[in-house]
Amino acid sequence: MTALLDVTAVSKRFAMGGILSRKQTDAVVDVSFTLASGTPEIFTIIGESGSGKTTLARMILGLEDPSDGQIVFEGSSAEERRNAARRLAFMRRVQPVFQNPFEAFNPLKQVERYLEATARTLLGLKDRTAIEDAMDGALQKVGLSYAEIKGRFPHELSGGQLQRVAIARALIPEPALLIADEPVSMVDASLRMSIVNLLRDLRDTFGVSVIYITHDLATAYYISDRIMIMQKGHVVEMGPARPVLETPQHPYSRLLKQSVLSTENAGQGVLEPADRSIARAAWENAGSGRLVEKPDGRMVRE
Amino acid sequence: MADSTDILTVKGLKAYYRMAYFGIDREVRAVDDITLSIRRNEVYGIAGESSSGKTSLIKVLAAAIRPPLEVVDGALTYRFGDIEIDPYKASSEEVNAIRWKHLSYIMQGSMSVLNPVRRIRHSFSDFAFQPMGVDKKTFWERTRAHLERLNLSPDILRAYPHELSGGMRQRVTIALATVCQPEFIIADEPTTALDVVVQKDVLAMIRDVQRQMGSSVVFVTHDMSVHANIADRIGIVYAGRLVEEGPTRTLFTAPKHPYTAHLVGSLPRIGDTTTKAALEGRPPNLADPPSGCRFHPRCPLAIDKCKTEVPPLETVGQSHRSACWRADEVKPLAPVAGQPAQVTP
Amino acid sequence: MRDYFTFVLKRLLQLAAVVFAGISAAFFITHLSPISPVDMIVNRVAAQSGGDPLAIQDLRDALAALFGTDLPLHEKFLNFWGRFLVGDLGPSLLAFPTPAIDLVMRALPWTVGLLVTSILLSWTIGNILGGLGGYYQNNRFLKAFGVLAMGVQPIPYYIVAFLLVLLFGYFWPVMPISGGFSINVRPGFTFEFIASVIHHSILPAASLVIVGLGISFLGMRAMVSNIVTEDYVTYAELAGVRTERVVFFYVIRNAMVPQLTGLAMALGGIFSGTIITEQVFAYPGLGSLLVNAVNAGDTTLVLAVSSIAVIAVAGAIFVIDLIHPLLDPRVKVK
């Protein structure tokens, strides 16, 4: 079994301030995980704002260089992708899905522009019909067709449709990995599940692995194979999604779970503030200890 | 159903955006014929998707509308003690006299509602000193006591808004809106931008203040799980109209509108592994809404009648109203809620 | 506080860089001039004294040593900076052998006085009126003022100044149109002199104020009409905060910050404006001095005036920059 993506002891420090006053913040600290190739999965990274989940995603996409550690995708690291040809080869295999579908398309341009550019540069297609076939094929995978979006501008489509077009665009080069940073937080409630279900179908039907980044434990539970919970740049708990979310062990994971608003007691007005002792334990010990493997396969920071 | 003990009654309210710009005239019916009433000492949740008109509705309720949004028709009556007032018929002095003292507002986006170059202390005195109507010393004593009651340190009075975290800032705006102990509070998505842990704390804080003061709160958010935890009653808004209204528990267990049934049924939950379906189609364009029932193009129960006739909002149960021709046939989508709540180890 | 100190330090470095670059540029541009200062003086002296060839050759050598004209350019440059740092800018050719720096220092108070007064007046009044104009968008007086300001704004200083001269100098001659004070008044700390100075400064100052007022009025009005749509203003209005409080503490106070930056950015232009104004009104400031120096081919004096101008403008921008973080608590002094 070879690794699709191998993240080893990755850290990212940002220098704040200028030349005279230098402060450093640790956005990501010593994160390691591996995605196997051949067994597509949805790997979810959970965290609040400031947890480092977005920075980690940016590093995997090569938009940011790690300060320490190595990110190796299919045997090559970011340093080996400096030239344009290697970058393009990388983009054929790894593609992002964006947070806000209305933002992901230039409102002044037709949406097919992005699909066309992708087919042209990443697949190297020249012929108009070949390009249209590639676009239509990808759109079919997300339940749309080229005829539906031809000549359309972003404001003529709904958020859910746009997000599906964006995902179709990412699928054109038939990538092995999609990195989806909060792909549904800006999509309306009634359309949200169509995107979440689509990510699941991509894994099951087309064998695409997905790194799903979110703060929402409920959708994470719904689609993930494995999850990784991050707090202030540190991984606090990692393992098979359902057991971890059903019985979280790290204090921070438990705090997150307790903070999920349940609909079970709808209308009872029961709204206990999160247990302060858990919260305190979670924040005071942020980042201390090391990850320990448990019998059920999960890793917990102790 | 309009009861004189209700703090607010709204009858046949219509508010439209009217725009004429470079030759294009548009009329957007953001609030289209809404009738509802808010009781004393309750949290009334308003739910709806983006551009459903829910924000316009509460702007109208708060008498906070600006052109191009204008009230076209309908009546709006607040009852505070002896005062009975329709902000759209009263003078601006009369409206200003009830603001903050009786009617206050928590705006969306805690980042930008506080003056960035003014210390929090000054915001409190600007907003609340006059309505409270006491001398300086008493005012600051009460303000400090209020902050402490909300678990906020009075030290924050010295801070500038940008020196506080998002959650802290939102708590400060809630404290600011409630310091005069108003009877009616309008809260517009006050927790949307917050992290989950902070969100729960802030919701608990709003609920707490409301209980202590016995005020009425109108709470707007698109997030049904927030409504489940804070609202006593919920009104569901779709394309500018109120499509269903009822006690929170009823809406979650026995919805009588297919849209509500979908909203509450498609929420994923930890411990629930069933597949959740999405609603097809796209939210309607308010400038050109569908005919008849505005939900019909996306409705699984739609019949021909729905395409031509607008269903009225009718009573379908105890304080439960729904606007659907086939209300009786609506079934909850999800496994029935009400099973024992999950026990967290 | 320490943060503020490092901020000041960085701004000082930037100031030094701008001043150095500006003055060096002026140095190289003036030294591209084909006019030789030595020849100019020699010719003038020769014309006056008739000319003993030997004496003239002596004078030529002495002057060449004084100006360092025989040196290569980079040595001239180093020499220039060496002397510049001790305040020696060399003798003026126009009024040889008066040091150029003396002429500049004599002219400087006139320009600074004129500029400071007119900027303070136009900026303060323009911003207050503009702030009100942006908030009370339907006020007739402020609307009319806006139309007037829009009409005046695009017209360059020169034309405005010129029209003032025509109006108050020829058609209705009530104002003196040239000079800094009347010739028959002796300079000194007397009422007569001060009154004369003020009388003479009214027209030049008015021309600067008219244009400056329009610019700050329109800028402020645009700024305010954006700020009134900000959430914190809406929120304050919703809370029933008293209108005058909203106008001053929520609207104008917040618009001040960008307006101040705007002023800093515009100072260079304003300085250019005074050169013209002084020329039109024959006002004895830096502008007139510069124009005279250019016409006379006085390299040293041109360089001296330009250097002082660079220092003055960059210094003023520096001071405004220092005020900025004090006005806006959000500016991270980093």
Next chain:
Amino acid sequence: MFAIIRDLTRYNIEFAIGCVLVGIITLFALASFFAPVGPTMIYVVPPDMPPSLSYWFGTNSRGQDLFWQLSYAFRNTLTFGVMVAAISRIISITVGLLAGYLGGWVDRVLMFFNDIFVSLPIFPILILVYFVLRSNLDMFTLALIMGCLGWPFDARLIRSVSLGLRHREFTRHATFSGMTPRKIMFEEHLPYVMPIVLATAIANMIWSIGMEVTLAVLGFTNLNIPTVGTTLYWANNHSAMIVGVWWWILIPVILIVTLFIGLFLLTVSLNEYIDPRSRLRRMGGA
């Protein structure tokens, strides 16, 4: 583009007036191509004739028909303004987009120079240039120099827009669609910057023409080329106001003020059209 202009003329009175004023001056300038006399010829008509049917704008003390003389002057002045605007637009677009999109050290270096250029006192520099070049200072050189000085404000404006665009998701989307930085800058970002370019181009014309007039009036340009500035210079030189040849001064001043107000109205209305917030207010009919 065409539809925007049509809408603007129909619904924005400032734009319509601006168009008319600028149009009149442009037509007047174009008339010079049919002039019966050359621009530099003097004493071809009786001097100091007041405006009349045969000499619409009168004649000056140098024996020139002011109508044709001013027609040449406006042609040169407008050409000059357009040249400066074009040169400075090229620099400001390039600098602004590069600094905004590439960011990092490119941005820092470009903005360092930008800051220096912003604080340069331009007018004294132009005087210095005249001091060096004297009568070799032709219109093209002057336009080139002013173009090289007149870009920093607008570059900063373009940079700030481009900086905002760089962080929008569609830019990253374009990158991952395999578009090159050049394609992103000039196809994705330029359309957002274009309205600013248009509006600032006109503002820049106002500025450069104003500068030219001022320089010329003080005698700091090539006085043999007829421009609005040199016309006023010669008028002053002949003490036109004192000897009563008022039309020599008044007519060019009126025309140039007309041009300025026309251009200014165009900028204002275009800016209003671009700015979404003032558009919102307009929608309210407030």
